[in-house]
Amino acid sequence: MTTKGRKDTFEEPRNFLITGGAGFIGSHLCELLLSRGHSVVALDDLSTGSTANIKALSNHQEFRLVEGSIVEESIVTPLVEEVDVVVHLAAAVGVRLIVEQPVQTLESNVLGTFQVLKAARIHGKKVLLASSSEVYGEGTRVPFSEDDRVVLGPTSRNRWAYAASKMLDEFLALAYCREFGTPVVVFRLFNTVGPRQTGEYGMVLPRFVAQALRSEDLTVHGDGTQTRSFCDVRDAVRAISGLAETAEAVGRVFNIGGTEEITILELAQRVTRQLASSSKPVLVPYSQVYGPDFDDMLRRQPDLSRIRATLGWEARISLEETIDALSESIRQSQQGRS
Numbered sequence: 001m002t003t004k005g006r007k008d009t010f011e012e013p014r015n016f017l018i019t020g021g022a023g024f025i026g027s028h029l030c031e032l033l034l035s036r037g038h039s040v041v042a043l044d045d046l047s048t049g050s051t052a053n054i055k056a057l058s059n060h061q062e063f064r065l066v067e068g069s070i071v072e073e074s075i076v077t078p079l080v081e082e083v084d085v086v087v088h089l090a091a092a093v094g095v096r097l098i099v100e101q102p103v104q105t106l107e108s109n110v111l112g113t114f115q116v117l118k119a120a121r122i123h124g125k126k127v128l129l130a131s132s133s134e135v136y137g138e139g140t141r142v143p144f145s146e147d148d149r150v151v152l153g154p155t156s157r158n159r160w161a162y163a164a165s166k167m168l169d170e171f172l173a174l175a176y177c178r179e180f181g182t183p184v185v186v187f188r189l190f191n192t193v194g195p196r197q198t199g200e201y202g203m204v205l206p207r208f209v210a211q212a213l214r215s216e217d218l219t220v221h222g223d224g225t226q227t228r229s230f231c232d233v234r235d236a237v238r239a240i241s242g243l244a245e246t247a248e249a250v251g252r253v254f255n256i257g258g259t260e261e262i263t264i265l266e267l268a269q270r271v272t273r274q275l276a277s278s279s280k281p282v283l284v285p286y287s288q289v290y291g292p293d294f295d296d297m298l299r300r301q302p303d304l305s306r307i308r309a310t311l312g313w314e315a316r317i318s319l320e321e322t323i324d325a326l327s328e329s330i331r332q333s334q335q336g337r338s
């Protein structure tokens, strides 16, 4: 593969460790890398991921799942030693989990990243770190660009623990790169959506699609005027794999996201229309869902000029295609359960 005329640096197959490889994004990344001839070890504690996500890979000769936690040095270090590149996706994810289990969020996200980076330093391996658009905090100057200044909410509000943990991960990764020469790349994912995603942990699109398929009300948090842009997971993992292959990306931070900005109320309406569902959107106050003092951002829109210039990457899959693929995968998993 060449990107914008730049030669792929991976002319030979590589060995990858994907932490969180049984998760939503991880399972798609495993699939893509295997399809390109690489070998993959997935490390996952199956807390929010599942073996169902990687069922299709279970008999692949170049794939292996290790069940365990990224916070355990005795598990992480030998796995990092075994591979060429680590893509560190494992984290406590989702707004609900963060509000309900702040200690676990902080421990997994900070301690886990520390273990991965420490092992990568010892064994001289490349690390790609998954961060989040959450690190843009309460920023209002959209689109968000990688070097923007950020303001987070107060520590008394749990919701910001996730953003702060990802920010600390980024600082750690960039510090390992500067101080020890560990090759790291940080990518900040904006709302990533698509097949196999579950609405169980507060993700909006799979929740809407599942509600529409069950002909239930679509619960829109707040007044629905908050906007987001969505990127299909199959586009996002193409970007991650491109970053892994590009020497120029090392030591830098990249946004990965979609370009179309849409209000959450419009998103609900689009889902019901597209799935020909009789469901209706209903507004639910944030306080009812996440308790008092919950902050949400009005807009979250990525500036994608850096990743475009570096990889020539563009998202290709439309929101309509994503909704179709997601509804098909939710239907299949519902059939599998019944």
Ligand SMILES: NC(=O)c1ccc[n+]([C@@H]2O[C@H](COP(=O)([O-])OP(=O)(O)OC[C@H]3O[C@@H](n4cnc5c(N)ncnc54)[C@H](O)[C@@H]3O)[C@@H](O)[C@H]2O)c1
Pocket: 019, 020, 021, 022, 023, 024, 025, 026, 043, 044, 045, 046, 047, 048, 049, 050, 068, 069, 070, 071, 088, 089, 090, 091, 092, 093, 108, 112, 130, 131, 132, 133, 188, 189, 190, 191, 192, 193
């Ligand atoms: N989906 C999005 O829109 C989005 C947006 C921004 C950032 N991200 C980041 O992308 C990464 C992947 O998220 P996802 O959406 O695929 O969620 P996910 O929950 O499906 O994936 C996370 C995976 O990590 C595993 N995990 C959690 N704690 C672990 C631990 N201590 N040890 C080993 N495995 C552990 C989970 O079981 C799961 O398989 C995360 O780092 C997340 O913060 C995702």
